[in-house]
Amino acid sequence: MNKKVLGIVVVVVLLVVIIGGCGLFFGIKAINNKPFRLEEKYYENMSIIDIKHDRYEELVDKKENFILYLTLDGCTSCVVFGSKAVDFVVKNKITVYRIEYKEFSQTDLKDEVKYAPSMMIFKKGKLKAYLDAQSDEDLQYYKDSSTLQTWFEKYIEL
Amino acid sequence: MKKTKYILLLIVVSLLLVGCTNKKVSDLPKPEVTGGQRGELGIDKNINEETIDKYLGRTDSVYRDMRMLEDPASYEKIGGDRYLSGFVNGFEIVPLPYLIEVTGLPEAVGNTYAGKTLFKMDRNGKYQPMYEESMAILEYLFPKDKNIFLMCGGGGYAGMTKGLLVSLGWDENNIYNVGGFWYYEGKNKVEVKNDKGTYDFWKVPYHNIDFKTLTEVK
Numbered sequence: 209m210n211k212k213v214l215g216i217v218v219v220v221v222l223l224v225v226i227i228g229g230c231g232l233f234f235g236i237k238a239i240n241n242k243p244f245r246l247e248e249k250y251y252e253n254m255s256i257i258d259i260k261h262d263r264y265e266e267l268v269d270k271k272e273n274f275i276l277y278l279t280l281d282g283c284t285s286c287v288v289f290g291s292k293a294v295d296f297v298v299k300n301k302i303t304v305y306r307i308e309y310k311e312f313s314q315t316d317l318k319d320e321v322k323y324a325p326s327m328m329i330f331k332k333g334k335l336k337a338y339l340d341a342q343s344d345e346d347l348q349y350y351k352d353s354s355t356l357q358t359w360f361e362k363y364i365e366l
Numbered sequence: 367m368k369k370t371k372y373i374l375l376l377i378v379v380s381l382l383l384v385g386c387t388n389k390k391v392s393d394l395p396k397p398e399v400t401g402g403q404r405g406e407l408g409i410d411k412n413i414n415e416e417t418i419d420k421y422l423g424r425t426d427s428v429y430r431d432m433r434m435l436e437d438p439a440s441y442e443k444i445g446g447d448r449y450l451s452g453f454v455n456g457f458e459i460v461p462l463p464y465l466i467e468v469t470g471l472p473e474a475v476g477n478t479y480a481g482k483t484l485f486k487m488d489r490n491g492k493y494q495p496m497y498e499e500s501m502a503i504l505e506y507l508f509p510k511d512k513n514i515f516l517m518c519g520g521g522g523y524a525g526m527t528k529g530l531l532v533s534l535g536w537d538e539n540n541i542y543n544v545g546g547f548w549y550y551e552g553k554n555k556v557e558v559k560n561d562k563g564t565y566d567f568w569k570v571p572y573h574n575i576d577f578k579t580l581t582e583v584k
Contacts, residue, residue, distance in 0.1 A: 280548050283520025284468075285407060309548050323404060323549065324520070341403040350403045 244331055245365045246273045250303040256294065259305045261314040267305070271333035275304040275364070278312055280324035289325040295353040300366045325350070329363045337363050394421070394513060397542050408525040408543045415549040418515070422456045422554060427513035429454075431547065432462040432523035435567055438479050450570065451559035454517065454550055458571040460507050462523040466493065466530055482577040485530065493533055497580040504534065507573060513540050520546035 245251075256277065259267075267274055277293050279286045297304055309324050321328060323341035330336060339359065340346045349359040360366060400411040413421055422429070437448040453459065462468060463479035467486060484500040485493040495501055508514050508531055516524035524543045532538045558565050 280520050280546065283546060283548070284522035285403060286520060289403075325403070342401050342405070344401040344405070347402050347406070350406075 243361065243363055243365045244273060246275065246302065250274060251301070253303050254297055254301045255303045256297055256306050257303060259307055259311075261307070261311045264305070264307060264312075264315055267330070268333040272330065273332065274330050275302070275360075276328040276330065277304050277306045278309065278321060278324045278326040278328065279306060280309040283324060286325040289350055292350075292353045292356050293325075293327070296356055296360065299353070299357070300360075302366070327356070327360075329360075331363075396539055404521060404545070407521040407545075408528055409521045409545040410542045413515070413542045414545045415547075415551075418454065418517075418544050418550070419552040419554060421515065422454075424513065427515060428507075428509060429457040429515045430507065430517070430527070431457040431459045432516060432518040432527050433459060433547075434461040434463060434479060435459070435565075435570065435572060437463075449559070449565050450567075451565065452555055452557050453547060453570060454552070455554040455556050457515075457517055458573060460573045461575075462518070462527055464575045465504070466526070468523070468526070484575065485534075493530060495583055497577070497582055499580050500583075501534075503575065504531075508536065510536055510540075513542070515542050515544050517544045517547055519548060 250273075264276070279290060293304070293306075312318065312321070312324075317328075317335060320335070321338050321340075326339050326341055328335060328338040339349055341350075346359075348355050350356075357366075395412040397413075398411045399405045400409050400414070421427070431450075431453050433450050435450050450459065461479070463483070465484050467480070467483055468478050482496070484496060484503060486496055488494050497503075514531070514536070516527050518524045521543060524545070528538070528541045528543055531541060556569055558567065558569055560566055
């Protein structure tokens with residue numbers, strides 16, 4: 209086989225590997241980004257359950273899929289956002305956990321989710337997504353219940 | 367001639383030295399609001415819970431924490447604490463609900479303090495003094511010729527205070543919303559809640575306003 213043909217074959221093979229690899233990568237990424245289900249028990253009741261950091265650690269150790277709402281003592285914007293959290297729970301008839309900032313600051317996520325109010329979504333005990341109270345991009349989701357619903361639907365089957 | 371030169375040199379050196387020692391006093395970034403939900407409260411991007419320790423103790427500034435010692439709002443119904451359980455050393459407490467009416471809290475929490483206030487908002491959205499002494503008290507607590515650092519639990523009351531002051535003629539470039547005490551992890555934390563679960567309010571530098579001694583505006 210002459211060198212030119214060999215060169216073309218090598219290039220084609222490389223392209224197939226690269227494109228195939230990219231396709232596989234994006235395919236995996238798409239699967240990972242598909243909305244997932246919470247633990248079935250969280251679809252059975254409509255409630256907000258207050259927890260402390262030890263209960264949070266249990267949920268993480270058990271690798272559960274759950275929602276955690278972060279609030280802060282005496283924070284008026286947390287109180288206002290709380291009403292949207294309640295609307296979300298009632299509308300979707302699900303259970304979410306609520307943790308106060310003092311308790312949350314004892315967890316390993318303290319430096320990542322720095323400010324309340326926040327909503328956090330956990331998949332298999334790992335933080336999948338959260339609302340950042342200092343992010344201009346996330347501000348829209350704090351504004352009303354319907355945009356908050358939209359945010360959740362990106363990650364959770366409701 | 368030589369003597370004059372030495373005197374001039376001495377004056378120049380003195381001015382330079384004075385300039386250097388005053389460098390810290392003049393070295394404040396302009397107020398700049400941070401992003402997101404925190405930005406909605408007016409919390410500052412540069413001077414906030416994480417950095418406030420660098421700006422404490424300035425002689426050209428005052429430091430005010432806008433919380434109540436005990437808030438009538440039922441924060442425990444949402445897992446909170448209605449008491450002032452700590453503050454940053456250097457900050458003095460001036461309860462915002464004594465300055466203006468605080469509204470908009472959800473039903474579960476109920477109302478905060480609903481008693482007398484120094485100012486009330488009229489139908490045109492402007493703050494009107496309820497007492498002859500209202501403005502003098504405000505100017506005493508928040509001197510117009512000083513930088514004013516404001517703090518509270520999460521940044522909300524501090525933001526409302528800045529809004530009040532600016533609407534009454536204070537320069538917004540001298541007022542910083544430092545944010546919320548609960549995010550503060552610096553070296554100047556003063557714990558008020560003790561191991562017995564009670565509160566050592568005697569530690570708190572608190573500005574009480576006794577409305578019985580004031581003259582109502584007619």
